[in-house]
Amino acid sequence: MAFRIVYTEFWNDPKVMEDMTPEDKYFYLYLLTNPCTNMIGIYRIVKKQMAFDLGYSIESINSLMTRFINTHKLVVYNDETKEICIKNYGKYNLNKGGKPMIDCIKKDLGNVVDKTLIKEISTNVKNASIKQLIEEYLSAINNVSLDDTYTNQNEINNDTYNLPNKKINFEEMAQSVCFDDTLSISGQNHNPITNNHNPKSIILNPITNNNESFVVVDEKDIINIYAHFQKCGFIGSAKLKEFIDADIKVFGADWMMEAASECVKRGKINNYGYLSGILQNWQTKGRDECRARTKNDNVVKPLRFNNFEPREYDYDSLEKQLLGWDK
Structure with missing residues (x-):
């Protein structure tokens, strides 16, 4: 209590x-x-x-x-x-x-x-x-910090997260969502809404077809992500908007929102570097495999005696013996 x-x-x-x-x-x-x-x-x-x-x-x-x-x-x-x-x-x-x-x-x-x-x-x-x-x-x-979750540190650009971080609320972020038709087709015209920003998630290979990146972005997905990130404790900022707008085109809305929830579970509130590391580990190692490994960390391994069938008892007979009724 x-x-x-x-x-x-x-x-x-x-x-x-x-x-x-x-x-x-x-x-x-x-x-x-x-x-x-x-x-x-x-x-x-x-x-x-x-x-x-x-x-x-x-x-x-x-x-x-x-x-x-x-x-x-x-x-x-x-x-x-x-x-x-x-x-x-x-x-x-x-x-x-x-x-x-x-x-x-x-x-x-x-x-x-x-x-x-x-x-x-x-x-x-x-x-x-x-x-x-x-x-x-x-x-x-107040700062998007890198975390050691990302396993390939050699590919991290030190300037990736050094962007202006003007604070804006999530309502303003949602109102500023405006995509044209080029974002819903193959990635030959893919220009992320960034300012000299190449997010580290872009380094890895996105889903491709004939060597062209698939960029499927829906305005509703972006708005839902903003709402979910706010719920998960992320602070609205121009920098956060840059990262989300770019990374959703690589990982999709479901992965983005699930990674944000994972940050909350691990106590990494408002840490986009940690979230980005989760996404890239899911992409390189497989999301289901990574989640299964995390889940199994808390599972007690069976003892060697678990390989044997337990002995079966007749509890009625035992009760009679204890009470002396079998004599």
Whole structure:
């Protein structure tokens, strides 16, 4: 069962003692300890649930949230993603490291949809290793980084990922989708929508027919991919759009979306280099073989005794013997 620590110092805090009403204190304790909380103090909770748990009306919850956001300045709430961030959470709860703690923090960071909330908690973290972890994560989500998943490092162009990374939201990415008929025929007229960008996935041989690349791109596929990448925690940017638009013509929509989901499972959020490595390994080694190998890593190998048939017992007879009824 999960638990959350609340220090007795909570009641001696000047802001709590002087600025908060009894209702505020009760609400703050709820935000710190409710079942939706996690290890980093950024979690998803809807106002209806707050009202139900506390027995308040929605109007009362809205009033409390306004006070905590604008007056006390203790929380930030994203109405779109329904995520709340407790600014001072790291001051008291992120002060002990260790691998289990780090693993939990990494998992919770990956589940945050509004990544801007992460910066709110990092300023109050005292533990050096945890603070460094959060800062490195913030740095990573703003840059598409290469990962060692790709097995043929000699073919990687170091300038491949050095593209302008102007942030755009996924809605803008979807609205900018505009393909002509040349993208649905053979690749003699294939010109990826890039700026001096040759994605490393293009190095490998795509599906061909008579030495011509098949380029089958549907506008709906691109829009679905953008939506799926957003769901998987990727940050919308001009750079990400460049990579997706180019790589979908090589690997197809299904592979792209499945690779994004695989990144989430492996904790590689917003890491397109890792995703690209997965795609290329699937292309060179076979997707089914790679997935089977990953799945079998967690399967316990049978013992040598498993090759023998188990002995069969007559349990009724055994019961009679144990009770002494067979005499």
